[in-house]
Amino acid sequence: MKRKPQARAPKETYLKVTEPIELMTFLLSKMGGMSRNSVKSLLAHRQVMVNNKITTQFNLALQPEDLVVINNGRGNIELNHPKLKIIFEDEYLIVVEKKEGLLTVSTGNPDETTAFSILKNHVKKSSPDNRIYVVHRLDRETSGVIMFAKNKEVQTILQENWHRIITRRIYVALVEGKVEKEQDTIVSWLLENEKSLKIHSSATDNGGQQAVTHYRCVRSNDNYSLLEIELETGRKNQIRVHMQDIGHPIVGDKKYGANISPINRLGLHARLLAFYHPVTTEVVSFETQVPRNFLNIFH
Incomplete structure (x- = not known):
């Protein structure tokens, strides 16, 4: 007698918020007796999204109609690279801080490490179908905030409406x-x-x-x-x-x-990039610290 295949757990769990509540309290009430440490682990492994934005903040204030999504797979893999740090990521965009000495995109050598190649390899770890699209560039020796799109449609919206979308x-x-x-x-x-x-x-x-x-x-x-x-x-x-x-x-x-x-x-x-999100249309702003050696010159 053949055994019935076990039903697979859904890849993602979708939870709708009905009243003002902190994220930790909400997850504890909705995740079937999960411990606080288990919830913190979900957050630490970037497996929780609120309104399409990954969050690690356990005391985030939720409002009615917010959508919380739990990734039940291996989570949103953290990027560890000395020249690139993810500041923000949702299903449409990745905003990063690039260090000096790293090209945004290759100038001809396909084997050269660039911000684009690092992110391309990073998103493929979650799914081989994932892609990265260049929106704008920083010079190799310029550090700071730079944005990439995660699909062709978002790239087109940003590039064709750049001066209207970018606010600062x-x-x-x-x-x-x-x-x-x-x-x-x-x-x-x-x-x-x-x-x-x-x-x-x-x-x-x-x-x-x-x-x-x-x-x-x-x-x-x-x-x-x-x-x-x-x-x-x-x-x-x-x-x-x-x-x-x-x-x-x-x-x-x-x-x-x-x-x-x-x-x-x-x-x-x-230092700062602010813009209308190409999908949600809300104004978002991403800011980094002034490099310490810029300031030390005045001490």
């Missing part, structure tokens, strides 16, 4: 010398030389793209200035070229006029 992009730059103006707006036209691949700036229209950069000085001494920079446009090498334009190149940026490299890296960091 803030960088910090450590530049040579003490800036004369505490804050200013730089406007020029940028054109790339096809042979040298260097961007040239002109105060008048040179056939290139108009670029607008706003800055304010956060800290300075006789030798350096730390600037907070907000982009109105997002042209290639825009900040680096505009800092050269005002006579204060970014430290470590020999390509655009720097003479010194006191922190042994390019002094540019993408």
Whole structure:
């Protein structure tokens, strides 16, 4: 006599919230006598999503109509890489903090390790069907926040509506010398030389793209200035070229006029990225710390 195959547990459990309650209390009441430690393990292994966002926060305040999803498989696998850290992930997007020295995407060598290749391999560990799509880029030597899409439709929405969807992009730059103006707006036209691949700036229209950069000085001494920079446009090498334009190149940026490299890296960091979520339309904002060596220069 053949044994009946055992019914498999569903891959995901969907739970609807009906009243204001903390996530831990909610899960304890809904998960069939599960212990607090078991619930904490689910959270630690990134197996809990609230409204399509992975959460590890046991005391998260839930509201009526929130949707809690428990992944009953092996969970959302943690990414452990010295050059890349996941800040946010849902079924549509991954937002990461990239360290300096890592390309966003390959420039020709398919074997080169990039942010894209690291994430592509990471999402495939959960399912071989998972994909990653490039939305925008940071230079190899620029650190900070960068976003990737998890399907082609989201990538298209973001790229075709970039200037409408992005609400704020803030960088910090450590530049040579003490800036004369505490804050200013730089406007020029940028054109790339096809042979040298260097961007040239002109105060008048040179056939290139108009670029607008706003800055304010956060800290300075006789030798350096730390600037907070907000982009109105997002042209290639825009900040680096505009800092050269005002006579204060970014430290470590020999390509655009720097003479010194006191922190042994390019002094540019993408600190904040805020945007309308392409699916939920809510405004989300992701912020990272100013690199410590940017600040230590003033001590």
